[in-house]
Amino acid sequence: MRTFPQCLPCLMDQAVRNLQRLPESVHEPFLRRCLQFLAGADYRLSPPQLARTVFDLMEEYTGERDPYQEEKAFSNRFVSSMEEELRQLIMHSHDPFVTALKLAITGNIIDLGVNRDFSHHDLAEEIRRAIELPLSPEAIERLRQAVDHAQRILYLADNCGEIVFDKLFLEQLPEERITLAVRGEPVLNDVTPRDLAHLSLPPGLRLIDNGTNYPGTVLQFCSPEFLECWQQADLIIAKGQGNFETLEGENKHIFFLLKAKCTVVARFLGCNLGEPVIHEQVPE
Incomplete structure (x- = not known):
């Protein structure tokens, strides 16, 4: 999905929200460089591709x-503290299958890139409504x-906590x-192999990373292992x-599980802002 004009304020907002992490003396040069980059950026690229440069x-x-x-560590601890209770709810x-699916989509609220107003109290409320x-x-x-008919399933994770x-x-x-598959390097609160150190995953699955620090999956920069x-x-x-945003239009059978967190994506998917979505993409 390409970058739309409405994406630019969101990208700059991410830069502004991160000023608290910087000494005041570099606020202006940092913002100027972000503005200069976005002014000359290729808007045919996806928003996560532009966001990576900002980060x-x-x-x-x-x-x-x-x-x-x-x-990230707090999000993992917070949700892990509810794990057994949620497992019993599912069982x-x-x-x-449906209950676990709904909870997985609910977890997508934990996004420090787009969902700027997220709090863990929100998550507790979302779980109750899941x-x-x-x-x-x-x-x-x-x-x-x-899922029943697939021989090889690739599951692309997103955020910690989620x-x-x-x-x-x-x-x-x-x-x-x-x-x-998780991210190869840190970006925002996206999950990496290091963030999984204290989580016990199902023993039979294979874990890899995609070799990049894009807040999405940009295939041209992913590792050979991931591409295989x-x-x-x-x-x-x-x-x-x-x-x-990064895989829309790829010629693969993909089920996207997400919450539409911005008006651009909601309009693209034909849903309401904040609506949970299962979007199937069928190869040609």
Whole structure:
């Protein structure tokens, strides 16, 4: 998905919100460089591709490779503290697959790039409402059937905290057929291999990273290992808006699971702002 004019204020807002991490003496030069970059950027690229440069500038000025490390660790701890309760909720529900799916989409609220007003109190409220999520029954069944028939499933994770919900959903899937992919390097609160150190994933699945620090999946820069898994997979499950923005239009069978967090994506998907979405992309 290309960058639209409405994306530019959001990209600059991310820069402004990060000023608190910088000494006041460099606020102006940092913002000027962000503005200069966006003024000359190629808007045929996806928003996450432009966002990465903004975050690279942030790293240059702070010297911090992983500025969201504390927030990421807290998100994982917070959701992990509810993990067994959520697992019991899933196990005792009428349809564990659907309940785990709804919780996985609910977890997509944890996004420090787009969802600037997120708080963990919001997440607790969202969990209470998760079972009533208005998801299309037809889309749910298409996903269920695709999972049943797929031989190799590539699951693209998104954020810390959210990954605990993903773990619960993955427990409902045939783990021996699944490869879980995370980001290769830190960006925002996106999950990396390091962030999984204290999480016990389903033992049968394979874990890889994509080799990049884009807040999405930009195939031309992904590692050979990731690209091999991408080519071999007959089903992709992609979490979050960044993965949708970077993979929309790719000629693969993809189910995007996300909440539409901005008006551009909501309009693109034909849904309401904040609405949970299962969007199927079928190859030609």
